[in-house]
Amino acid sequence: MKFETAATTNPIDQLKVIGKPLSRIDGPLKTTGMAPYAYERHDVVSNPAYGYVVGSAIAKGRIASIDLGKAKAAPGVLAIITAENAGKLGKGDRNTAKLLGGPEIEHYHQAIALVVADSFEQARAGAELVHVDYVKAEGAFDLEAVKDTGKPRAPFGGPADTAVGDFDRAFAAAPVRLDATYTTPDQAHAMMEPHASIAAWNGDKLTLWTSNQMIAWGVGDVAKTLDIPKENVRLVSSFVGGGFGGKLFLRSDALLAALGARVVGRPVKVALQRPLMFNNTTHRPATIQRIRIGASRDGKITAIGHEEWSGNLPDGRAEGAVSQTRLLYAGANRMTATRLAALDLAEGNAMRAPGEASGMMALEIAIDEMAEKLGLDPIEFRILNDTQIDPERPTRPFSQRQLTECFRTGAERFGWSKRDPRPGRVRDGRWMIGIGTAAAFRNNLVVKSAARVRLDRSGIVTVETDMTDIGTGSYTIIAQTAAEMMGVPLEKVVVRLGDSTFPVSSGSGGQFGGNSSTAGVYAACVKLREAVAQKLGFNSAEAEFADGEVRAGNRRVPLAEAAADAGLTAEDGVEFGDLDKKYQQSTFGAHFVEVGVDAATAEIRVRRMLAVCAAGRILNPKTARSQVIGAMTMGVGAALMEELVVDKRKGFFVNHDLAAYEVPVHADIPRQEMFFLDETDPMSSPMKAKGVAELGICGVASAVANAVYNATGVRVRDYPITLDKLLEQMPDVG
Amino acid sequence: MKSFTYERARSPAEAAATAARTEGARFIAGGTNLLDLMKLEIETPAHLIDVNGLSLDKIESTPEGGLRIGALVRNTDLAADPRVRRDYGVLSRALVAGASGQLRNKATTAGNLLQRTRCPYFYDTNQPCNKRRPGSGCAAIGGFSRQHAVVGASEACIATHPSDMAVAMRVLDATVETVRPDGPARTIPIADFHHLPGNTPDVETALSPGELITAVTLPKPVGGAHIYRKVRDRASYAFALVSVAAIVQRDGTGRVALGGVAHKPWRIESAETQLPRGARAVTAQLLSGAKPTRENAFKLPLVERTLGAVLAEAKG
Numbered sequence A: 001m002k003f004e005t006a007a008t009t010n011p012i013d014q015l016k017v018i019g020k021p022l023s024r025i026d027g028p029l030k031t032t033g034m035a036p037y038a039y040e041r042h043d044v045v046s047n048p049a050y051g052y053v054v055g056s057a058i059a060k061g062r063i064a065s066i067d068l069g070k071a072k073a074a075p076g077v078l079a080i081i082t083a084e085n086a087g088k089l090g091k092g093d094r095n096t097a098k099l100l101g102g103p104e105i106e107h108y109h110q111a112i113a114l115v116v117a118d119s120f121e122q123a124r125a126g127a128e129l130v131h132v133d134y135v136k137a138e139g140a141f142d143l144e145a146v147k148d149t150g151k152p153r154a155p156f157g158g159p160a161d162t163a164v165g166d167f168d169r170a171f172a173a174a175p176v177r178l179d180a181t182y183t184t185p186d187q188a189h190a191m192m193e194p195h196a197s198i199a200a201w202n203g204d205k206l207t208l209w210t211s212n213q214m215i216a217w218g219v220g221d222v223a224k225t226l227d228i229p230k231e232n233v234r235l236v237s238s239f240v241g242g243g244f245g246g247k248l249f250l251r252s253d254a255l256l257a258a259l260g261a262r263v264v265g266r267p268v269k270v271a272l273q274r275p276l277m278f279n280n281t282t283h284r285p286a287t288i289q290r291i292r293i294g295a296s297r298d299g300k301i302t303a304i305g306h307e308e309w310s311g312n313l314p315d316g317r318a319e320g321a322v323s324q325t326r327l328l329y330a331g332a333n334r335m336t337a338t339r340l341a342a343l344d345l346a347e348g349n350a351m352r353a354p355g356e357a358s359g360m361m362a363l364e365i366a367i368d369e370m371a372e373k374l375g376l377d378p379i380e381f382r383i384l385n386d387t388q389i390d391p392e393r394p395t396r397p398f399s400q401r402q403l404t405e406c407f408r409t410g411a412e413r414f415g416w417s418k419r420d421p422r423p424g425r426v427r428d429g430r431w432m433i434g435i436g437t438a439a440a441f442r443n444n445l446v447v448k449s450a451a452r453v454r455l456d457r458s459g460i461v462t463v464e465t466d467m468t469d470i471g472t473g474s475y476t477i478i479a480q481t482a483a484e485m486m487g488v489p490l491e492k493v494v495v496r497l498g499d500s501t502f503p504v505s506s507g508s509g510g511q512f513g514g515n516s517s518t519a520g521v522y523a524a525c526v527k528l529r530e531a532v533a534q535k536l537g538f539n540s541a542e543a544e545f546a547d548g549e550v551r552a553g554n555r556r557v558p559l560a561e562a563a564a565d566a567g568l569t570a571e572d573g574v575e576f577g578d579l580d581k582k583y584q585q586s587t588f589g590a591h592f593v594e595v596g597v598d599a600a601t602a603e604i605r606v607r608r609m610l611a612v613c614a615a616g617r618i619l620n621p622k623t624a625r626s627q628v629i630g631a632m633t634m635g636v637g638a639a640l641m642e643e644l645v646v647d648k649r650k651g652f653f654v655n656h657d658l659a660a661y662e663v664p665v666h667a668d669i670p671r672q673e674m675f676f677l678d679e680t681d682p683m684s685s686p687m688k689a690k691g692v693a694e695l696g697i698c699g700v701a702s703a704v705a706n707a708v709y710n711a712t713g714v715r716v717r718d719y720p721i722t723l724d725k726l727l728e729q730m731p732d733v734g
Numbered sequence B: 001m002k003s004f005t006y007e008r009a010r011s012p013a014e015a016a017a018t019a020a021r022t023e024g025a026r027f028i029a030g031g032t033n034l035l036d037l038m039k040l041e042i043e044t045p046a047h048l049i050d051v052n053g054l055s056l057d058k059i060e061s062t063p064e065g066g067l068r069i070g071a072l073v074r075n076t077d078l079a080a081d082p083r084v085r086r087d088y089g090v091l092s093r094a095l096v097a098g099a100s101g102q103l104r105n106k107a108t109t110a111g112n113l114l115q116r117t118r119c120p121y122f123y124d125t126n127q128p129c130n131k132r133r134p135g136s137g138c139a140a141i142g143g144f145s146r147q148h149a150v151v152g153a154s155e156a157c158i159a160t161h162p163s164d165m166a167v168a169m170r171v172l173d174a175t176v177e178t179v180r181p182d183g184p185a186r187t188i189p190i191a192d193f194h195h196l197p198g199n200t201p202d203v204e205t206a207l208s209p210g211e212l213i214t215a216v217t218l219p220k221p222v223g224g225a226h227i228y229r230k231v232r233d234r235a236s237y238a239f240a241l242v243s244v245a246a247i248v249q250r251d252g253t254g255r256v257a258l259g260g261v262a263h264k265p266w267r268i269e270s271a272e273t274q275l276p277r278g279a280r281a282v283t284a285q286l287l288s289g290a291k292p293t294r295e296n297a298f299k300l301p302l303v304e305r306t307l308g309a310v311l312a313e314a315k316g
C-alpha cells in the first residue's frame, strides 16, 4: 500500500480497540518470567557452550602478541576465537569499528577474543588467562582539545550546515543578545538486558537468537561480516530488555557467538559482560554547543545560530544536536553548523532521540536565558516565536503543531502562574524551590513496514512481522490494530514479532516504530479484509467487520467462515510517499519541573514533573504514557547524574559499571504526570499516529536546569548538573 | 573467577587457625563485596572459609552498659534493633543510608568494616593500582578522582573507604574484637582499625593474617542528638561524596566523624573542641593539610556546609 495523500476516514477511526488504555498483552509473560529473552532460549537450544568476551586493555595501538596457551589448557575451554584465527571478516554497513579487533586496536574494550567453554564459569576463568602484549599508540580522547579540527559532517536527516538570511548582521544588530556555550557529556544506554545472543549453525545456515531492535539490518550486517548469503541467516528477537538505540546494530556478542558456534560445532551463547558494555558498544557522544540568539526588545527572535562540535571514530556519525534549532522557533536570520572531530573513544551512535535530545538540552536553556534578558515569561517568549511553518523552508507547513497549546495546558495544570520569576526566592525548610519549563520537540519519522496476517477457522487472527518490542508495547498496539481492522476482540489476535522469516518492518528506532509498524499491519489487514469479502461474497467497500462477523445490509457471516480449513493469509506493507517532505511532521510537548536544592549541600532533588504532549493519535494511552514517563526519568538522569567520564590520558570511559555510571533510582523520581492533547495527524499514516517514545526525553534536562536556576540563581551550562557545580555560588549556610 | 575450595568453619578459633594455615584463604560472610571482586579477579582467594554458621549473629548488652554486636549480625537487623535505634541513632541512620535493602539483608557487621574501596581504577584490572597490584602505580592520581580522598592520602593511593557504618562506629568509639590464629582474642579501637594508605595501600587494617572479627562493641550510650548526613549525587543507592556522623550535646559539645574524605573514617578528636564555635572552625582543623585534586576540591566546602547543616539540625 502506498501512502501518498492525507488519510481519510478508515476502520481505525472507529476507536473500538485503538485508543484504549489497555494493559500490554505480553505483561503476564514478563511478570511471570516466561518471556523468552535471547540468552534464555532453553526452549529451542539445548546444551549450549558459553562465550566470554576479552576486551582490549588499551584504547589505540595494536596487539604485538597474544598468548592463548594457558587459556586453551584451562578446564572446559573448547576454543578461543581471535582475529588471527577467525578467518577473513567483513564489516557491517552500520558498524564503524570492527566488532572483533586485532591486530589493530580502535578503542578500549574492543573485543579481541572470545573464550568458549562448557560452562560460563570456565569461559570466564579461561578469559583471565589470555595474555596479550600491546603496542600503544597516541590517540585523541579530549573533545575540547580537538574540536577545532572538526570537519563539517551531515547529521541524520539534514545537511551539515544551514543558513537563511544574514545571521551575522542580524545578530550584531540585535538589541538583546545571548552568546553562550553548553556541553553535554557522553552517555550510556545502560539498558537492563545486556547485548546477548545464542548462535546455532545447521550446515551453512545460521540462527541467532539475539537482542536487537532492527532485525533486517542485523541480518544484512551478519551476512556481510561473515560473507554468507542473507538467506542463510535467521535472526530472532522475540523480547528485548531495553535498547534505547544501543541495539540498533549488529554487535560483538552476536558476531562472536556465531564465530564460536562455527568452531565448536555446537550452539554458543554470549552475554556481553556489564563492565564491557560502556566501552565495547556505542554511546551517545558528548557535544560542545554554541548558541547565539538575537531579539528585538519586544521579544521577537531576529537571529538564531547553533553550532555543534562532537567527536567520533573516523567514519563515525555526527551527533546532530543542531537539527531541532532549524525548526523550533521563528526568526528570519539563522545559521546552524555541525562539526565532527576524530576521537579514539568507543563509537558514538544513536541513543534515544539522537541529536534532538542533546540539542534540546542546550537550546532550551538558551531560550530560558534569553527570556530572562528580555524580561519575558519563558512561556510567553516561546509562544511569541512559535511558527506554523518550517522557518528554513517556509513553503513547508507543519502537519500539526500544538506547541502553544501544550504550554498553555501545562501551565494551567502545573500552577505556573504561581512561579516567582526571581531566582532564589522560594524556600521550603532546607530546600530552595524552583520551577522550570522547556519545550519537548522531536520529529516524526516514517519508515516502510510490512506484515502478514492470517485468519484461521477458529477466527484467530495471527499477525507476523519482524517488528520488535523493546519494552515499548509493540505487541499490544499491533494486536489492537489487527483487532480494530478485523472486527475481533483483542483476545482473538496473536502477535508474533522479531523473526527475520517474517515480513520486514520498520523495526524499533527513532520513535518511528509505533506508527510505521501498525500502519504496515493496517495495510496487511486491508488486504485480508478484501480477501475475506471476496471469499464470502461481499462487496469489500461495503462490508463492515465487527464483533467477529462480516456484515452488509441484512447479511451477516462469521468472519471465521472465510478461513475454511486452509486459512486465509494476506501480506502487505506501507510505503510512504513524500508527505513528510511537503509537510514537516513533528511531535511536541511542554515539560514542567519543580526541584528542591538543598541550601547547604546543593543536592538537587526533583519534586514534581508534568509533561503535556501532542503527538498525533495515541494508539494506547497506557503504553504511550509509560514511554513518556520513562523518557522523563531518563531526562532526569541526563540532567543530574549521567556522564561517561573520559580518562583523557588513557582514552576510556572510567565509570564502566552500573555502580559508577549512575542513573535515576526510584527515590529520585517523584510523582510524574503526563497528559496527551487530542490530536490526529492524517499526514503521518493511515493510523494518524506519530511517535512518542523519544519526544518524552527531549527538553526534560533543560526544564530541570531551568528549575535549578529558578531555585538558586546559579546557571549551569555543563551537564550533568551536579552539586559541585553549584556549591561556590550557593548562599552561606546560616 | 579463579576456582577455589570452600569449607564451613565450626568455631571462631578453628576458622582463624585454618585461615592462617591455608595459602590464599579468605573468610566469607555475606559475600556482597567479596564475590563481586572475585568475579572480576580483583580478589583471587584459593580457599573460602564460610563464617556464617559461627553463631556470631547476636546483639547483647555488655556489663559496662554498652552493646556487643556479633560480627555476623546483618546490617538490616542491626539498623532495626530497638536498642540501637534508641541509644545509637547515628549507627542506625548510617546503616540505612548505605547500599540497598537487599544488600543490607546479606551484609554483615564485619564485612561492612572490611569492604574495599570503590575507586574505579581498582575495579579495572587493566589499570595500574597499588592497592590491587602493589608497585604497579596509581591510575587515579591524575585521572578521574572526583570521589577520592582529600586528607590522609599518599603518593601511592588516594582511595576512600566507602562504608557508612564505619563512620558511625568511629564517632561512637567502637572497639573491634577478634580472635587470632594462635588462639588469643584481642580488641582493637576503631580509630586504629583502618590504616591510612602510606606506601602500602594494600594493607588496609590492623588485622593480622587469619585474624577473625568476632564482634564490634559499643561503649555505654552518650546521649545527645545523633545525626548521619550522607551527601550524594542521587537520592539512594550511591556512595557518599561526603558524609557527616555527629553526636551533639545540648551544650553544643560533641563528636564528629567524616566519610568519603579519606582512606578511613575520618575523625580528629581535638577538632571537636571547636564545635561550639561552629562548622568552619571544626572543619578547618579536621581538614587541615588537605590535598584535594582539582576534581574533588569541592569536598572541602561541602564538608563545612554539611557540618553546618548538621549542627543547625542538632540545635533543632
Ligand SMILES: Cc1cc2nc3c(=O)[nH]c(=O)nc-3n(C[C@H](O)[C@H](O)[C@H](O)COP(=O)(O)OP(=O)(O)OC[C@H]3O[C@@H](n4cnc5c(N)ncnc54)[C@H](O)[C@@H]3O)c2cc1C
Binding pocket: A659, B026, B027, B028, B029, B030, B031, B032, B033, B034, B035, B036, B051, B071, B097, B098, B099, B100, B103, B106, B107, B108, B109, B110, B111, B112, B113, B114, B115, B162, B163, B164, B165, B211, B212, B213, B214, B237, B238, B239, B240
Ligand atoms: C551495589 C552496592 C552498593 C553498596 N552501597 C553501599 C553504601 O552506600 N554504603 C556502604 O557502606 N556500603 C555499601 N555497599 C557495601 C556493602 O555494605 C558491603 O558489601 C557489605 O557490608 C559487605 O558485607 P559482607 O558481609 O557481604 O562481606 P563479604 O563480602 O562477605 O566480605 C567482605 C570482606 O570481609 C572479610 N570478612 C567478612 N567477615 C569477616 C570476619 N568475621 N572476620 C574477618 N574478615 C571478615 C571477607 O574476607 C572480605 O574480605 C554496597 C555494596 C554494593 C554491592
Ligand code: SF4
Binding pocket: B117, B119, B120, B121, B122, B128, B129, B130, B131, B132, B137, B138, B139, B140, B141, B156, B157, B158, B159, B201
Ligand atoms: S587510588 Fe588507590 S585504589 Fe585507586 S588506583 Fe590508586 S592505588 Fe588503586
